[in-house]
Amino acid sequence: MATELGSGGAAFQAADGTGVGIIVRDKADRELHTQDMTLNVGPQHPATHGVLRVLVTLDGEVIEDAQPVIGYMHRSFEKLAEYRDYRQIIALVNRHDWVSSICNELGVALVVERQMELEVPERATWIRMLMAEWTRVLNHLMFVGSYPLELGAITPMFYAFREREEIQALMEWITGGRLHLTYCRVGGLKQDLPRGAIQMSRDLVPRMRERLKEYEDLVLGNEIFAARTKGVGVLPADVACSYGVSGAALQAAGVPEDSRKTEPYLFYDQVEFDVPTGRNGDSFDRFAVLLARIKESLRIIEQVNERIPPGPVNVRLPKVVRAPEGHAYVRTEAPLGQLSYYMVSHGEKTPWRFKMRTPSFNNISSLPYLLKGTLLPDMIAVMGSIFFIVGDIDR
Amino acid sequence: MDADALRDHLVAELGDAVEPEVAYDTLTVTVAPEDWRRVAELARRGPEVACNFFDFLCGVDEEADGIGVVLHVYSTFHRHHLQVRTVVPRDGGHLPTLSDLWAGADWHERETAELFGVGFDGHPNLAKLLLSEEFEGHPLRKEFALLTREAKPWPGAKEPGE
Numbered sequence A: 001m002a003t004e005l006g007s008g009g010a011a012f013q014a015a016d017g018t019g020v021g022i023i024v025r026d027k028a029d030r031e032l033h034t035q036d037m038t039l040n041v042g043p044q045h046p047a048t049h050g051v052l053r054v055l056v057t058l059d060g061e062v063i064e065d066a067q068p069v070i071g072y073m074h075r076s077f078e079k080l081a082e083y084r085d086y087r088q089i090i091a092l093v094n095r096h097d098w099v100s101s102i103c104n105e106l107g108v109a110l111v112v113e114r115q116m117e118l119e120v121p122e123r124a125t126w127i128r129m130l131m132a133e134w135t136r137v138l139n140h141l142m143f144v145g146s147y148p149l150e151l152g153a154i155t156p157m158f159y160a161f162r163e164r165e166e167i168q169a170l171m172e173w174i175t176g177g178r179l180h181l182t183y184c185r186v187g188g189l190k191q192d193l194p195r196g197a198i199q200m201s202r203d204l205v206p207r208m209r210e211r212l213k214e215y216e217d218l219v220l221g222n223e224i225f226a227a228r229t230k231g232v233g234v235l236p237a238d239v240a241c242s243y244g245v246s247g248a249a250l251q252a253a254g255v256p257e258d259s260r261k262t263e264p265y266l267f268y269d270q271v272e273f274d275v276p277t278g279r280n281g282d283s284f285d286r287f288a289v290l291l292a293r294i295k296e297s298l299r300i301i302e303q304v305n306e307r308i309p310p311g312p313v314n315v316r317l318p319k320v321v322r323a324p325e326g327h328a329y330v331r332t333e334a335p336l337g338q339l340s341y342y343m344v345s346h347g348e349k350t351p352w353r354f355k356m357r358t359p360s361f362n363n364i365s366s367l368p369y370l371l372k373g374t375l376l377p378d379m380i381a382v383m384g385s386i387f388f389i390v391g392d393i394d395r
Numbered sequence B: 001m002d003a004d005a006l007r008d009h010l011v012a013e014l015g016d017a018v019e020p021e022v023a024y025d026t027l028t029v030t031v032a033p034e035d036w037r038r039v040a041e042l043a044r045r046g047p048e049v050a051c052n053f054f055d056f057l058c059g060v061d062e063e064a065d066g067i068g069v070v071l072h073v074y075s076t077f078h079r080h081h082l083q084v085r086t087v088v089p090r091d092g093g094h095l096p097t098l099s100d101l102w103a104g105a106d107w108h109e110r111e112t113a114e115l116f117g118v119g120f121d122g123h124p125n126l127a128k129l130l131l132s133e134e135f136e137g138h139p140l141r142k143e144f145a146l147l148t149r150e151a152k153p154w155p156g157a158k159e160p161g162e
Helices: A010-015 A077-081 A086-093 A101-116 A122-150 A155-175 A197-220 A223-229 A237-243 A248-252 A283-305 A359-364 A367-371 A376-384 A390-394 B003-017 B033-045 B105-116 B147-151
Strands: A037-041 A053-059 A062-069 A326-334 A337-345 A353-357 B018-023 B026-031 B053-061 B067-074 B081-088 B094-096 B119-121
Touching: A053 A367, A053 A376, A062 A367, A062 A376, A077 A086, A077 A353, A086 A101, A101 A122, A101 A326, A101 A337, A122 A155, A122 A197, A122 A283, A122 A376, A155 A197, A197 A223, A197 A283, A223 A283, A223 A376, A237 A248, A237 B053, A248 A283, A248 A337, A283 A376, A326 B018, A337 A359, A337 B053, A337 B067, A353 B053, A359 A390, A367 A376, B003 B018, B003 B026, B003 B033, B003 B081, B026 B033, B033 B067, B033 B081, B033 B094, B053 B105, B067 B105, B081 B094, B105 B119
Parallel strands: B026 B081, B094 B119
Antiparallel strands: A037 A053, A053 A062, A326 A337, A337 A353, B018 B026, B053 B067, B067 B081
16 A cells, blocks of 8 residues: 555656565465564553554565554644744744754744744844754754664663763753753843853853764764664655655655755754755664764854844843734754744734644654565564654644 | 746646636635645646645635635745645535645545534544544534534623624
């Protein structure tokens, strides 16, 4: 069934079967009669980061078809957003991808500001960038730890959480929260940085950079890790685009698409950074790109630390914020990929329609393609390398 | 191609079938449901448009006008966005599927079908995606009331002087 899902474009079909991990089997010359088996993976599975269920049809050890069953955590954020004013929506959206709350809030603030044609103070914009990049590092470290764990390597998880704790301390000091930071506001930020926060951020960068080397040696240089991930779960660029896959998975396929670079928002056009890309689009590349993205984030943070000007961090807004009538679309590069918000306003204090296009939703919709033809033991290696959060899929 | 050039190109190709609007460097074209497929095919296969990246497809309740459907695609080659919008009737509104043009449209159409009650002809499997099979109604339509709010008004909705 999975092949029929997206068999339209000629390029799509040409790409099919090129992956190293795909085994082509001919049933006709088989002597023994075999029967397909349906295996239910999840919803409670340690490798699913929440509750994702995958219905797998197996022929021996080979996956014939894999259908993700989602919606276990669906809370209809889009409906709830229609009943909340713009300030409340910010507190709502930092819950869909719960490890990158600032990046989600940022998208909402930007889309409302665009609709209101609001000018945000420079200091606020720089601080937003600082916080968004630290959030990205936090998010990526989570997966740098958990992905090897899913493959059986326990140590990186401890390392990642040691690093995460230090960044968490900085974030907690600045915002007062650990998970749902709710730091962005329409028109700026909740509050200014505490004195010394920039210095702490400065001190953290070299420390993180030094430890990233440890990960490279520990994981990328590990032969077992390479054997489990190289050539496994190959996602070619054209298929990735057709599914709307973004973030590390798209970049690993060789497409340097990152809205911070291609359509800069905030002040991303004023800082230097590269968009890392992979060559093979396999699980190994996705992980390598993820590590490289942390390095680039640290590069951005280093520049932002020195560029935060003095000034206000907020604009005065009326008690009731109303976005003028019309529709606006903003896309940002969230840690997991492209996050876009599409808002339709009827000039009320709540949006008429608030569409969240979350990266994990599109990324995970490519699972049927990715898993078809792989071996069952590789399933976790493929799924883990897509880097998803179930709340981000189900919303 | 920038949004204005893309608009001119689409108008030259499709004529009166499209109603263009450019806002914040994003081109939105409004089309009739009959032209939905034709415009989408041009967006995907036309070499000048070549929107290969699927962003999203969603519904918007347009009340008396019907249910709006919005498609947003992007070209990684030309780096431009294209938003296509149409309106279908509230009862029995349906559109041809785009899941063979963009694989990502598969899930987005399933989502739009269950949340707004729009049909997609030719879709390989228009089963419920986020909701359970036995769920009745289309939650994102305006007539579908948010039950918690019906039972108790949200205290935050009250503003001083209201």
